[in-house]
Amino acid sequence: MAIGLHDSTFTNPVIRWIDQRMPVFTMMQKEYGTFPTPRNFNYFWNFGALAMVTLMIMIATGIFLAMNYTPHTAYAFDSVERIMRDVNYGWLIRYVHMNGASMFFIVVYIHIWRGLYYGSYKAPRELLWILGVVIFLLMMATAFMGYVLPWGQMSFWGATVITNLFSAFPIVGEHIVTWLWGGFSVDNPTLNRFFSLHYLMPFVIAGVVFLHVAALHITGSNNPLGIDPKGPQDTLPFHPYYTVKDSVGLVVYFIVFAALVFFAPNYLGHPDNYIPANPLVTPAHIVPEWYFLPFYAILRAVPDKLGGVLLMFGSIAVLFILPWLDTSPVRSMRFRPIAKWALFAWLIAFFALMWAGGKPAEQPYVLISQIATAYYFAYFLIILPLLGRLERPLSLPESIALPVLRGGGPLPAGAVAKPMEKA
Amino acid sequence: MTVSLRGFRNLLGALAIGAATVLGTAPAQAAGEAIALPDTRFSFAGFFGTYDRGSLQRGFQVYKEVCAACHAMRQLSYRNLLEIGLSEAQVRAIAASFQVVDGPNDQGEMFERPARLSDRFRRPFPNEAAARAANNGAYPPDLSVMTKARHNGAVYVHALLTGYQDPPAGFTLMDGMNYNAYFPGHQIAMPNVLNPGQVEYADRTESTVDQMARDVTTFLAWAAEPEAEQRRAMGIRIILFLIILGGLTYAVKRKVWADVKH
Numbered sequence: 242m243a244i245g246l247h248d249s250t251f252t253n254p255v256i257r258w259i260d261q262r263m264p265v266f267t268m269m270q271k272e273y274g275t276f277p278t279p280r281n282f283n284y285f286w287n288f289g290a291l292a293m294v295t296l297m298i299m300i301a302t303g304i305f306l307a308m309n310y311t312p313h314t315a316y317a318f319d320s321v322e323r324i325m326r327d328v329n330y331g332w333l334i335r336y337v338h339m340n341g342a343s344m345f346f347i348v349v350y351i352h353i354w355r356g357l358y359y360g361s362y363k364a365p366r367e368l369l370w371i372l373g374v375v376i377f378l379l380m381m382a383t384a385f386m387g388y389v390l391p392w393g394q395m396s397f398w399g400a401t402v403i404t405n406l407f408s409a410f411p412i413v414g415e416h417i418v419t420w421l422w423g424g425f426s427v428d429n430p431t432l433n434r435f436f437s438l439h440y441l442m443p444f445v446i447a448g449v450v451f452l453h454v455a456a457l458h459i460t461g462s463n464n465p466l467g468i469d470p471k472g473p474q475d476t477l478p479f480h481p482y483y484t485v486k487d488s489v490g491l492v493v494y495f496i497v498f499a500a501l502v503f504f505a506p507n508y509l510g511h512p513d514n515y516i517p518a519n520p521l522v523t524p525a526h527i528v529p530e531w532y533f534l535p536f537y538a539i540l541r542a543v544p545d546k547l548g549g550v551l552l553m554f555g556s557i558a559v560l561f562i563l564p565w566l567d568t569s570p571v572r573s574m575r576f577r578p579i580a581k582w583a584l585f586a587w588l589i590a591f592f593a594l595m596w597a598g599g600k601p602a603e604q605p606y607v608l609i610s611q612i613a614t615a616y617y618f619a620y621f622l623i624i625l626p627l628l629g630r631l632e633r634p635l636s637l638p639e640s641i642a643l644p645v646l647r648g649g650g651p652l653p654a655g656a657v658a659k660p661m662e663k664a
Numbered sequence: 665m666t667v668s669l670r671g672f673r674n675l676l677g678a679l680a681i682g683a684a685t686v687l688g689t690a691p692a693q694a695a696g697e698a699i700a701l702p703d704t705r706f707s708f709a710g711f712f713g714t715y716d717r718g719s720l721q722r723g724f725q726v727y728k729e730v731c732a733a734c735h736a737m738r739q740l741s742y743r744n745l746l747e748i749g750l751s752e753a754q755v756r757a758i759a760a761s762f763q764v765v766d767g768p769n770d771q772g773e774m775f776e777r778p779a780r781l782s783d784r785f786r787r788p789f790p791n792e793a794a795a796r797a798a799n800n801g802a803y804p805p806d807l808s809v810m811t812k813a814r815h816n817g818a819v820y821v822h823a824l825l826t827g828y829q830d831p832p833a834g835f836t837l838m839d840g841m842n843y844n845a846y847f848p849g850h851q852i853a854m855p856n857v858l859n860p861g862q863v864e865y866a867d868r869t870e871s872t873v874d875q876m877a878r879d880v881t882t883f884l885a886w887a888a889e890p891e892a893e894q895r896r897a898m899g900i901r902i903i904l905f906l907i908i909l910g911g912l913t914y915a916v917k918r919k920v921w922a923d924v925k926h
Contacts, residue, residue: 280924319738319739322739322808322809323739325891326739326744326890326891332891332895333895333898336895477924481920482920482921482924485913485916485917485920485921486917486921488913488916488917489910489913489914489917492906492909492910492913493910495906496903496906496907496910499899499902499903499906500899500903502899503895503896503898503899503900503902503903504711504896504899506895507812512812512813512814512815512817513813515809515812515813515888516805516813517806525848
């Protein structure tokens with residue numbers, strides 16, 4: 242081997258020539274070929290790959306939409322209708338993009354739920370988790386700005402309501418809002434910058450996704466048992482075992498996606514967004530897209546505007562410190578008899594918030610939002626810190642392979658609730 | 665008024681009086697009462713529905729002879745009418761019956777000419793202010809995507825068109841407003857425009873109010889979602905393909921994992 246060349250194991254002369262100079266094939270082989278992956282994943286572990294595929298679909302469809310979209314208040318609505326009618330398969334591209342946003346959030350919410358249930362946020366994966374929360378935040382900003390672009394009634398009034406949240410901050414609030422708008426109301430400058438940023442942000446997301454995956458490949462994946470692999474008997478090479486398992490999930494996912502796009506493309510949208518934006522006419526109920534409803538409910542649960550805004554941001558911010566709020570060394574909820582039910586109750590609170598967020602800001606919806614908001618925060622700030630000390634976890638299996646190979650029989654006594662060892 | 669209004673003013677439209685109440689701007693759902701909409705069984709309903717071509721053509725006739733007096737459909741061009749089963753000669757004749765403004769010519773002046781296939785549907789008013797002025801302050805909304813822009817879509821539009829009634833005792837109508845059983849708040853600026861025999865169908869279908877409402881709603885549903893038939897047909901093929909692909913993928917997965925105990 243010549244000095245300065247990478248020691249490639251590939252035999253194909255072309256691949257070998259490239260790989261010696263730029264070992265991308267070696268890297269792919271290491272990270273996606275032989276990468277040791279816990280052997281006991283369930284189908285919840287599909288959702289990271291599904292999110293990655295959805296991001297690529299969104300960027301691909303978005304590029305074609307941008308070729309035909311006009312970011313101007315006078316033309317935006319009509320340019321979208323032109324895409325729907327006169328651009329070849331424009332309706333398909335737009336409906337995939339529009340419903341792709343919903344599918345993206347469905348996938349990411351399940352991905353986050355997987356992390357919460359199996360303790361994927363715990364050491365040593367804290368930074369991996371934090372990067373995921375950053376992606377989630379960027380997604381929310383991107384989706385919000387994307388929803389403004391068709392310049393329908395909900396686009397305009399959603400943008401007005403959400404940007405106005407910043408006016409709650411004392412002294413600087415009004416200036417922030419003017420700065421966001423690029424003027425003194427939501428208008429053409431706002432639409433222009435939102436379009437620009439909506440095109441930029443997915444590439445920022447892609448960058449953070451790269452970091453997310455890079456961090457994952459240092460710590461390795463968590464698994465449904467939440468215990469670390471102890472050796473080769475606990476893992477399988479990523480390919481072909483998980484490439485094929487992810488493929489099964491991907492096809493099922495595409496069936497759901499296609500059902501939405503082809504048979505109910507406007508089911509998750511709001512009819513008011515097919516009315517062109519009109520600054521003089523306020524819709525009776527301004528509601529955000531479904532995926533923002535839980536946070537919208539938290540916002541409205543507080544009678545004070547600034548308090549509501551802080552609590553809404555806090556509901557995401559608390560996720561950043563979750564790895565340190567959960568004091569239990571046991572990752573998987575399978576072995577946490579009390580925390581498991583506390584987490585299911587949190588899920589119910591999340592859905593209650595989603596439901597109440599779509600209702601008018603009146604009783605009993607406000608009260609339901611307040612109770613659910615209280616529990617949302619209590620789970621993270623009170624229940625998890627305390628349970629780590631109070632709860633007695635079930636016996637952990639000795640290794641991933643052991644309960645599998647012994648057919649899930651009684652576990653050895655030595656495996657009782659021992660703290661996680663670092664990988 | 666302007667020349668572009670010539671011959672198109674439906675006198676009924678002038679009956680509409682109202683402060684600034686506009687279809688869709690009145691407090692939608694503010695009344696909060698759940699009103700059961702009449703069952704319609706549209707040809708295009710459901711996952712596999714297609715547009716009844718006869719109904720589409722009759723519906724276009726209702727739009728042209730009644731609705732178009734006040735309501736624009738600016739997203740549609742005359743060429744789109746080829747899709748509802750009319751021949752090119754028919755559509756050219758329909759287009760040519762409308763005068764549209766073109767220009768400027770080489771003298772720098774705008775001029776009128778008969779519409780061509782490529783022209784957008786002629787709008788009844790040159791702008792919103794003119795529309796409001798002609799309708800005593802109310803703005804007849806564009807109908808291009810109307811069935812997508814209301815809850816319950818086509819079913820609601822059909823109900824609205826057939827929902828004109830005398831107000832119940834004790835109900836105070838604002839001056840110039842009309843009572844409609846299905847409009848949110850029940851006060852609508854648009855008057856009842858469909859009366860039995862309002863249009864004379866070429867195919868001798870009896871033009872009852874319900875028939876005209878169904879036909880024009882079918883036309884509006886097509887106008888809002890002209891891709892629906894192609895979309896559904898493609899969807900069926902894609903989902904069938906994905907189900908087969910899913911079965912094959914699962915079989916491969918079983919084979920790959922066959923040697924792993926789990």
